[in-house]
Amino acid sequence: MNESHDKTNSPSRASSAEEGHDVSDTFYTSQRKGSHVFRVRLDATGFTLQRESPGGTVIKEQHVRIGDIVGGRCMRPKKTRRLAMSGACACSSGNPNSPAVSASGDRPAAALNTPSKCSTASKEDHLTDGDVSAYLYVFAYVLKKRSLRTELHRERTVLTLRFRSFDTFEDNMREADRWYRALRWQLHRTLEEIFVAPTADERRRRVLVLLNPKSGSGRAREVFNMHVTPVLNEAEVPYDLYVTKHSDFAIEFMSTRCLDAWCCVVAVGGDGLFHEIINGLLQREDWAHVLPGLALGIIPCGSGNGLARSIAHGYNEPYFSKPVLGAALTVISGRSSPMDVVRVQLQQRSVYSFLSIGWGLISDVDIESERIRMLGYQRFTVWTLYRLVNLRTYNGRISYLLTEQEDSPVPGYANQRHRMQGSRSCNTHIDKLAPSLHHSSSEYLPQEFADVISLETSINQSFRSRCDSWLSGGSRRSFYYSISESIYHSLADDSEFNGQAAASLENRQQNFGPASELPDLDEPLPQDQGWQVEEGEFVMMHAVYQTHLGIDCHFAPKAQMNDGTIFLILIRGGISRPHLLSFLYNMSSGTHLPEVNNEYVKVLKVRAFRLEPHDNQGIITVDGERVEFGPLQAEVLPGIARVMVPK
Numbered sequence: 340m341n342e343s344h345d346k347t348n349s350p351s352r353a354s355s356a357e358e359g360h361d362v363s364d365t366f367y368t369s370q371r372k373g374s375h376v377f378r379v380r381l382d383a384t385g386f387t388l389q390r391e392s393p394g395g396t397v398i399k400e401q402h403v404r405i406g407d408i409v410g411g412r413c414m415r416p417k418k419t420r421r422l423a424m425s426g427a428c429a430c431s432s433g434n435p436n437s438p439a440v441s442a443s444g445d446r447p448a449a450a451l452n453t454p455s456k457c458s459t460a461s462k463e464d465h466l467t468d469g470d471v472s473a474y475l476y477v478f479a480y481v482l483k484k485r486s487l488r489t490e491l492h493r494e495r496t497v498l499t500l501r502f503r504s505f506d507t508f509e510d511n512m513r514e515a516d517r518w519y520r521a522l523r524w525q526l527h528r529t530l531e532e533i534f535v536a537p538t539a540d541e542r543r544r545r546v547l548v549l550l551n552p553k554s555g556s557g558r559a560r561e562v563f564n565m566h567v568t569p570v571l572n573e574a575e576v577p578y579d580l581y582v583t584k585h586s587d588f589a590i591e592f593m594s595t596r597c598l599d600a601w602c603c604v605v606a607v608g609g610d611g612l613f614h615e616i617i618n619g620l621l622q623r624e625d626w627a628h629v630l631p632g633l634a635l636g637i638i639p640c641g642s643g644n645g646l647a648r649s650i651a652h653g654y655n656e657p658y659f660s661k662p663v664l665g666a667a668l669t670v671i672s673g674r675s676s677p678m679d680v681v682r683v684q685l686q687q688r689s690v691y692s693f694l695s696i697g698w699g700l701i702s703d704v705d706i707e708s709e710r711i712r713m714l715g716y717q718r719f720t721v722w723t724l725y726r727l728v729n730l731r732t733y734n735g736r737i738s739y740l741l742t743e744q745e746d747s748p749v750p751g752y753a754n755q756r757h758r759m760q761g762s763r764s765c766n767t768h769i770d771k772l773a774p775s776l777h778h779s780s781s782e783y784l785p786q787e788f789a790d791v792i793s794l795e796t797s798i799n800q801s802f803r804s805r806c807d808s809w810l811s812g813g814s815r816r817s818f819y820y821s822i823s824e825s826i827y828h829s830l831a832d833d834s835e836f837n838g839q840a841a842a843s844l845e846n847r848q849q850n851f852g853p854a855s856e857l858p859d860l861d862e863p864l865p866q867d868q869g870w871q872v873e874e875g876e877f878v879m880m881h882a883v884y885q886t887h888l889g890i891d892c893h894f895a896p897k898a899q900m901n902d903g904t905i906f907l908i909l910i911r912g913g914i915s916r917p918h919l920l921s922f923l924y925n926m927s928s929g930t931h932l933p934e935v936n937n938e939y940v941k942v943l944k945v946r947a948f949r950l951e952p953h954d955n956q957g958i959i960t961v962d963g964e965r966v967e968f969g970p971l972q973a974e975v976l977p978g979i980a981r982v983m984v985p986k
């Protein structure tokens with residue numbers, strides 16, 4: 340195989356010197372169908388693989404986007420036995436005897452930096468008996484379509500490059516390491532500042548993971564280990580995992596701990612856990628210092644998962660086939676966006692909300708269906724039908740302040756945004772997203788290339804071999820090792836935190852956060868500031884600021900994460916059951932809201948509202964969690980939190 344390609348030049352060092360961190364070289368594949376020559380280039384856009392004809396013309400080209408790549412590893416094959424199969428489908432760099440290589444004296448030993456940790460050969464590595472090759476595995480999650488009818492989804496793809504231009508393993512590993520470093524550099528430059536480690540030893544700052552083992556159907560631990568850890572490891576993202584021990588654990592943790600070590604906090608659970616994280620942060624006296632430097636993320640393991648669905652929807656990221664994978668990729672993306680938070684003043688206390696405030700039908704369903712929790716997400720459908728048959732109405736008064744301009748960011752509030760110093764702006768409006776965030780069909784990985792080059796693809800992390808297994812970076816051995824710095828914690832091991840948290844919570848009932856613009860809840864609303872009122876019998880009031888309340892509930896299609904707007908949806912008593920049924924049925928597609936408000940259904944874009952129920956009892960929810968029944972008022976705090984978003 341090698342001899343036939345001896346004449347090929349090996350210009351990688353020249354191109355590297357000329358273009359800084361770009362690297363390129365010629366690789367070969369040898370398959371039963373025949374040998375092929377590839378020009379492989381890594382630059383700011385990702386990997387470009389060009390298959391060349393014997394005459395040097397490009398026959399086919401494939402691109403793996405830098406945005407789809409999570410990381411890479413340099414390795415050495417482990418067993419000689421497998422080496423015997425090396426003739427098949429290996430991407431290998433130029434022949435050691437190649438005139439071009441020898442003539443240029445192209446031995447990089449002195450030119451390179453100290454080897455990175457990926458190049459450290461283990462004892463086992465020395466069992467390879469004579470194979471001096473080094474391998475670079477590049478892990479990517481590319482968008483694919485299984486067929487025209489199916490939705491786009493991400494598939495794990497491993498690009499394997501074999502380096503064997505030199506006589507010794509060390510020299511080949513240095514070359515592989517040079518590519519690895521170039522890859523890391525390209526990935527690093529796409530990180531936002533808050534994710535970058537302050538010292539050069541570490542590429543990324545640490546991630547704090549809070550996992551609720553009781554969320555959803557109780558599989559969060561398993562989901563994290565099976566589907567999230569591998570991605571974090573591939574991306575070399577160090578993390579500390581804490582498993583929650585009880586309700587309010589995350590509030591205590593976030594409000595009492597020193598958080599300086601972490602750049603982001605990830606909830607592995609549902610919206611309730613995320614709600615605790617936000618509220619814990621806003622119970623800190625130093626919230627204004629902490630919030631801008633801490634991005635928040637979620638791995639959807641709850642029963643609702645409205646936030647995770649809304650983030651994926653807002654960034655055109657496929658959700659349904661692999662929601663956890665998409666969220667894990669979001670967590671390592673190194674990108675964040677400001678997110679509105681709503682302050683909710685209840686009679687006795689204030690809470691902060693990122694998703695919704697509800698009174699009436701939907702809140703009843705949310706809370707009352709807890710008793711059939713074992714049904715998972717289906718519990719909402721079953722209980723909705725039950726409540727529809729046994730329809731209730733509630734009497735009350737709803738006062739609201741409309742956003743001043745319907746389709747632009749809120750003046751008043753927006754002008755005095757409580758955006759904190761040092762927060763970095765980032766596109767959040769779906770219609771303003773940079774074109775690069777939307778994937779055109781030309782960016783999807785063509786299947787034919789995946790077959791030709793040693794790009795190994797696995798579905799659901801189960802490796803599906805397309806060529807000899809020893810080449811596979813997708814084998815579990817190569818990607819299931821853990822990052823040494825990652826730490827697993829549970830409260831049981833954490834006596835210092837136990838005592839501290841208990842003492843601190845005892846003394847603190849007060850929330851911090853930006854000052855309120857509203858009068859106290861027991862004071863009348865001002866006459867002259869544009870407050871409007873709806874009064875009477877209501878089937879429900881639901882105030883929403885994300886597009887989705889759950890995976891299948893596209894409740895406020897026009898909501899944006901940082902638009903300073905609460906979508907206040909009112910359904911009046913007297914609505915017919917068929918009308919209500921059609922409203923509820925169409926919630927999954929987002930076609931339930933009227934274009935123009937009518938007698939029974941109203942959609943109001945507001946920046947603040949006050950609810951005064953006239954009944955003595957009922958259910959009120961904030962982010963799907965029940966709060967005390969009674970009057971409340973809410974105001975939007977535009978962009979005060981940061982949420983992690985896909986690349």
Ligand SMILES: Nc1ncnc2c1ncn2[C@@H]1O[C@H](COP(=O)(O)OP(=O)(O)OP(=O)(O)O)[C@@H](O)[C@H]1O
Pocket residue numbers: 551552553554555556583584585586587588607608609610611612613615640641642643644645963964
């Ligand atoms: N270890 C624990 N044991 C019992 N409850 C817990 C524990 N950790 C957290 N909780 C509570 O569980 C509540 C619900 O958790 P979470 O939101 O993660 O799941 P979910 O309710 O299934 O999902 P969703 O909120 O999306 O419907 C949280 O409000 C939190 O107070």
